[in-house]
Amino acid sequence: MATSIVDGTVEEAITGRSRGGVTLFKSIRFKLDDGSSRTIIKSAVKQNVAEEITPGAKGRFYLYNAFDLKGVHGVRTPDGRAIYGFPGNNRKLFLILGVINVLWVGFKVAVDGEVPLLGAAVFILAVVGWILMGKGERDAQQQFEGDAGYGGAGGV
Amino acid sequence: MTDARPVRDIASLGRWGIRLLVFQAVLSAIALATALAHGPGFTEDSVAYGFVALLQLLLFLVAGIVVLRWIWVATANAQAFGAEGLPCGPWLAVGSYFIPLVNLAMPFQAMRAVWKASIEPRDWEVAAAPALLGWWWFFWLTGNIAGIAAFRLSDTGRYGDIGSVPGTLTMSSDALTIFASLLLAIIVRRLTAMQQARASFA
Numbered sequence: 001m002a003t004s005i006v007d008g009t010v011e012e013a014i015t016g017r018s019r020g021g022v023t024l025f026k027s028i029r030f031k032l033d034d035g036s037s038r039t040i041i042k043s044a045v046k047q048n049v050a051e052e053i054t055p056g057a058k059g060r061f062y063l064y065n066a067f068d069l070k071g072v073h074g075v076r077t078p079d080g081r082a083i084y085g086f087p088g089n090n091r092k093l094f095l096i097l098g099v100i101n102v103l104w105v106g107f108k109v110a111v112d113g114e115v116p117l118l119g120a121a122v123f124i125l126a127v128v129g130w131i132l133m134g135k136g137e138r139d140a141q142q143q144f145e146g147d148a149g150y151g152g153a154g155g156v
Numbered sequence: 157m158t159d160a161r162p163v164r165d166i167a168s169l170g171r172w173g174i175r176l177l178v179f180q181a182v183l184s185a186i187a188l189a190t191a192l193a194h195g196p197g198f199t200e201d202s203v204a205y206g207f208v209a210l211l212q213l214l215l216f217l218v219a220g221i222v223v224l225r226w227i228w229v230a231t232a233n234a235q236a237f238g239a240e241g242l243p244c245g246p247w248l249a250v251g252s253y254f255i256p257l258v259n260l261a262m263p264f265q266a267m268r269a270v271w272k273a274s275i276e277p278r279d280w281e282v283a284a285a286p287a288l289l290g291w292w293w294f295f296w297l298t299g300n301i302a303g304i305a306a307f308r309l310s311d312t313g314r315y316g317d318i319g320s321v322p323g324t325l326t327m328s329s330d331a332l333t334i335f336a337s338l339l340l341a342i343i344v345r346r347l348t349a350m351q352q353a354r355a356s357f358a
Binding site: 002004036037038040041063065067068070086120121124125128129132148 | 238241242243245249255256257258262278279281282
């Protein structure tokens with residue numbers, strides 16, 4: 001699962017809706033310290049991290065990409081503050097989807113004696129999604145914790 | 157940060173992919189012509205159609221392996237060019253074709269991201285992708301849906317005799333496959349050229 005780091009300044013942040021402690025950004029454009037730009041479109045950011053993503057905010061931004069979700073999961077500022085938050089809502093949804101569908105498949109097998117294709121397909125999707133989202137969350141946390149020296153080392 | 161990865165040679169794989177995809181389009185056209193020449197009942201009665209359908213299946217498997225390998229290399233190269241945050245790494249870009257429901261959208265998203273990342277790796281999300289990709293995906297999906305529907309509806313034990321519907325869907329699938337294969341061949345050719353140009357420039 002992909003994680004990456006952006007050292008730079010937020011140039012533009014266009015927010016969409018916020019729900020369940022997660023803010024969806026339509027786009028975030030960073031001006032990197034090397035002068036280039038990087039834009040992420042349609043990203044999901046936990047509320048505590050989203051509050052740091054405002055135009056002019058400078059620091060080290062930690063980016064994740066987990067299955068069907070991407071966004072910013074951490075920020076370290078030049079004054080040494082470290083903010084981490086990973087939106088795990090989709091993983092819970094995959095778990096609920098998996099449980100519902102395993103029950104549905106079991107019910108259909110018991111009553112009709114055959115496996116419903118859609119139920120089986122959604123169950124496979126839920127299992128794959130749950131595993132990959134979990135891996136994405138672990139990778140994101142490891143990346144953030146493994147880079148703890150940024151703020152204390154004097155920043156950018 | 158992403159570790160530095162080597163850019164892989166994609167030219168030979170691309171050439172084979174294009175040849176196989178064009179061959180697949182030609183074979184689908186032959187299948188369609190055979191079906192039209194025979195008329196209704198071609199799936200049960202026509203030996204010629206059965207032979208062509210068998211060749212189609214074999215070619216689909218071979219072309220599938222080559223094109224999936226090409227997708228793996230193209231995605232790995234996009235990362236090697238410096239693109240970060242792609243929706244899929246090389247394995248998921250290939251694996252997404254086999255995950256139910258995910259295979260309705262993610263392979264297209266992965267291909268579009270690789271295209272964009274081959275144009276502008278550092279800020280790939282703002283790069284433009286051509287409509288060609290969307291058309292390929294439209295023909296690929298509709299062709300597959302028509303083929304699967306034809307296969308399932310031909311089960312008369314379950315669905316009864318529904319006349320010429322399975323045959324019509326089979327011909328539709330062949331026709332749509334012609335366009336899907338040719339458009340993918342164009343995508344493979346253009347993306348291979350873009351990656352080669354970037355690799356030689358680097």
